[in-house]
Amino acid sequence: MKTKYIMAIDQGTTGTRVILFDRNGSPLTSSYEEVDQLYPHPGWVEHDPMQYYEGALRGMNQVLQQSGASAAQIAAIGISCQRETTVLWDRETGAPLTNAIVWMCRRSARICESLKQAGLETTVRERTGLVIDPYFSGSKIKWILDEIPGARELSERGRVCMGTVDSWLMWNLSGGRYHVTDYSNASRTMLLDIHTLKWDQDLMAALSVPESIMPELHPSSGIMAYTDESICGARIPIAGVAGDQHAATFGQACFEPGMAKNSYGTGLALMMNTGSTPVPSKHGLTTNLGWHVDGRVDYALEGVIFTGGAAPHWLRDGIKIVSDVADSERLASQVADTGGVYLVPAFTGLCAPYWDMYARGLIIGITRGTSQEHLARAALESIAYQTVDVLEAMVTDSGHKMESLRVDGGATVNSFLMQFQADMLGLPIEVPAVTEMAALGAAYLAGLGVGYWQSKSELSSNWKRAKLFEPRMSADHRDSLYSGWKEAVKRSLGWARITEGMV
Numbered sequence: 001m002k003t004k005y006i007m008a009i010d011q012g013t014t015g016t017r018v019i020l021f022d023r024n025g026s027p028l029t030s031s032y033e034e035v036d037q038l039y040p041h042p043g044w045v046e047h048d049p050m051q052y053y054e055g056a057l058r059g060m061n062q063v064l065q066q067s068g069a070s071a072a073q074i075a076a077i078g079i080s081c082q083r084e085t086t087v088l089w090d091r092e093t094g095a096p097l098t099n100a101i102v103w104m105c106r107r108s109a110r111i112c113e114s115l116k117q118a119g120l121e122t123t124v125r126e127r128t129g130l131v132i133d134p135y136f137s138g139s140k141i142k143w144i145l146d147e148i149p150g151a152r153e154l155s156e157r158g159r160v161c162m163g164t165v166d167s168w169l170m171w172n173l174s175g176g177r178y179h180v181t182d183y184s185n186a187s188r189t190m191l192l193d194i195h196t197l198k199w200d201q202d203l204m205a206a207l208s209v210p211e212s213i214m215p216e217l218h219p220s221s222g223i224m225a226y227t228d229e230s231i232c233g234a235r236i237p238i239a240g241v242a243g244d245q246h247a248a249t250f251g252q253a254c255f256e257p258g259m260a261k262n263s264y265g266t267g268l269a270l271m272m273n274t275g276s277t278p279v280p281s282k283h284g285l286t287t288n289l290g291w292h293v294d295g296r297v298d299y300a301l302e303g304v305i306f307t308g309g310a311a312p313h314w315l316r317d318g319i320k321i322v323s324d325v326a327d328s329e330r331l332a333s334q335v336a337d338t339g340g341v342y343l344v345p346a347f348t349g350l351c352a353p354y355w356d357m358y359a360r361g362l363i364i365g366i367t368r369g370t371s372q373e374h375l376a377r378a379a380l381e382s383i384a385y386q387t388v389d390v391l392e393a394m395v396t397d398s399g400h401k402m403e404s405l406r407v408d409g410g411a412t413v414n415s416f417l418m419q420f421q422a423d424m425l426g427l428p429i430e431v432p433a434v435t436e437m438a439a440l441g442a443a444y445l446a447g448l449g450v451g452y453w454q455s456k457s458e459l460s461s462n463w464k465r466a467k468l469f470e471p472r473m474s475a476d477h478r479d480s481l482y483s484g485w486k487e488a489v490k491r492s493l494g495w496a497r498i499t500e501g502m503v
Contacts, residue, residue: 004075006447007063007236008439009056011081011154011165012104012244013266014313016052019061019436020067021443023295027434029066038099043106043496046099049087052165053172057277061231076294076450077173077227078240078442080247081165082266083188086140088213089168090154091161094176098148100165101140104267104306104348108139109357115139120206127200129278131285132183135304137164138190138445142207155213162213163356164188166241173238175228181215182224182241183297187289192217194278194289219292220246220467222450231431240445244438245269246291248408250301251441252432253460258400263437264386264411267351272301272398283393284353293448293456301398303352303390307345307361309411311379314345321372324468326341329414331376340365342488343378351491353393358496364488383411384421385485391425404428408437415469423473424482428494 005028010017014037019030027150033055038046064071084103090098101107115124115132124132134140141162145152154160164185165169166247180196186192186232191209193200197338218224218241225238242250249271252261260272271288278287278299289301307314315321322328344350346359363378395402405427411417412431422429434440447453 002073004073004452005069005405006061006076006078006443006452007074008078008443009059009169010244010436010439010442011052011056011079011169013082016055016059017436017439018056018063019439020063020069021440025434025440025459029063031062034443036276043497045102045105045348047085047102049096049100049168052169056169057231064232069380071232071236072303074234074236075452076237076239076446078446079166079169079238080242080244080438080442081169081185083164083185083243083245084135084137085163086137086144087165087167087168088141088144088151088160088162091159097151098144098162101144103135105140105312106134106348106357108134108143111139111142112357115206115330118206124190127195127203127450128187129194130190130192131286133355134357136188136190138203138207138209141209145208150408155210158212159303160213163215167215170225170238173227175230175232178225179215180218180224182218182220183289184220184242184246186217187274190245190478206390215290221293221445223449237450239449240442240447242291242442242445245271245302247445249273249441250291250436250444251437252406252408253463254406255456255460258398260394260402261406261408262453263409264308264383264409266308268305268383270303270387270394272394272400274299274301274398279398281397283397284355285393285397286352293444293445294325301394303394305390306349306351306385307347308383311345311382312345315376315379321375328376328380329416331373332380332416335377338378338381339367339370339374341370341374341378342485343375343382344488345379345382346492346493352390352479354493356493358494359492360495362488362492380414380417382416385482387421388424402427404430406430408430408432410436416417418469422469422471424478425469426475426478428471429469430465432466433466
C-alpha cells in the first residue's frame, strides 16, 4: 500500500494555505497565496468568497504536484478557517449573494445595539457563551438578508445557503452536495446553543434568520463530506473541521484543562481548555465550544484580539514605512524603547476584554523625535500588551495559574516580539517546531476521523518545542510599561461615537 498523507486547508484572513502532513505531524510541502482585503467603507471589511475556493483548489493541486503524491494517497482532508466570516449563496446557482463579510467588519453594529436594547445580552451569554457584537456571524447574516436586494425573498423560496468559510469550501469542493459545518464554527455564529448543540430558535427569530438557510451540524472529527472527483481526481473524505483557533488549540495538544495557547495571525486568539464543563467569564472573555471529538465536547475560555499581525501589516500597507512586514523587527530592534509612544490598533474596534465596537486606533506620545523605528516598535509591542490584557482576565476567570504559554502563527518568527511577550507576561514562551498550528489541528482532527491516528495521546507525543523565550524584564519596568498601555487604551474607547457625522 502506498504511503498515506493528510491534507489540511487553512483558509485564513490574509491568505489560503494548503499543507500536506505525514504520520508524525510533519509538513511535507505547502502552498500559500494572499487574499485581497476589501474596505468599501470605514470599518467595513470584505473578501471575494470565490478567492477562497479558487485558492484552495490551486493549493491542493500544487502540494500534490510538489510532493509527487496522488489524490488516492490522501487519507483525508482537514479544514481550518477564519471564524465568523459569513457567506450567503444561491443554493441553485452556487453564486454568492454578495462578498463575504469578514469577522472584523463592523457594519452590523446597529443591529447589535438593537439586540442589546431588546434585553438579549443575558440570553446570548448563557446560551452561546458569547457577547452581542458585530464580530459574530448572526448580525452579519441579518444584514445581508435585509440589505442585499432580493436576498430575503430568495431565502423565503428556499434558495439561500448560509455558511461560515468551512461550509462554503465544503459546498464547493463537493460540487454542491454537502451544506454542513462543525460545532466549533457553528458556535461562533451567536446562533448555536453550546449546551444543547442545536440552533437556537429564539435567537434566530430575534435576528429574523430562517433555519432553512443554516448548515447541518456535525462533530469536529469524522467524515462530513467528500470532494467531487473532478477536484483532484479522487473522492477524498473531508473528516476534520474546526475554526482556526479551535484547530490551533487542538494542534498544540492542549487536551487537558488549564493548557493554553496564543495564535499570532491577523488577529490574536488566546484559548484555554476548561474540560467538559463550560466556564462563564466575568471579565470579557467568551465561553467557547472547543471541539466535539469521540462523542465528547471540550469547552474553552477565549480572548480574541482583532488586530495582531495586522498591525505590522498596516505599517506596510497603510503608512508605508516598511516594504516588507519582516522589516518591522529590524526597525524595532534599532531603538531601546518606543520613546513613550503607544499604538493602540483599534482599527475596527476592540475585542476582548473591552468589547468596544466604537473604539478606534490611536498613536499617542509622539514628539518631534519620534521616528519610524519607534512606530514599528510600538506596533509590535501592542501585540504583546493586548495578550497581557486577555491573559489576566483568563487566569482570573479560570483559577488556573499559567506555567508557560504555547504560541503559534506567522509572527512567532519575530524574535523581538516573542521576547517582549515573555517579558510582559512574566512567563516562558514556547514556540513549537510546527508553527502552522491551525492547519496541523485540522489535519489531526481529520486523521482521527478516519483512523489515520488512533488517539489524542499519540498526537501529544508529536509536539516538539523549537524555541524557548524566558522573561528577563524586571517587574517594576513591566508594570510601568503596562500602566502606560492601559492609559492609552482608555483614550481610544468610544471614539467612533464622538466622530459620527463628522466624516
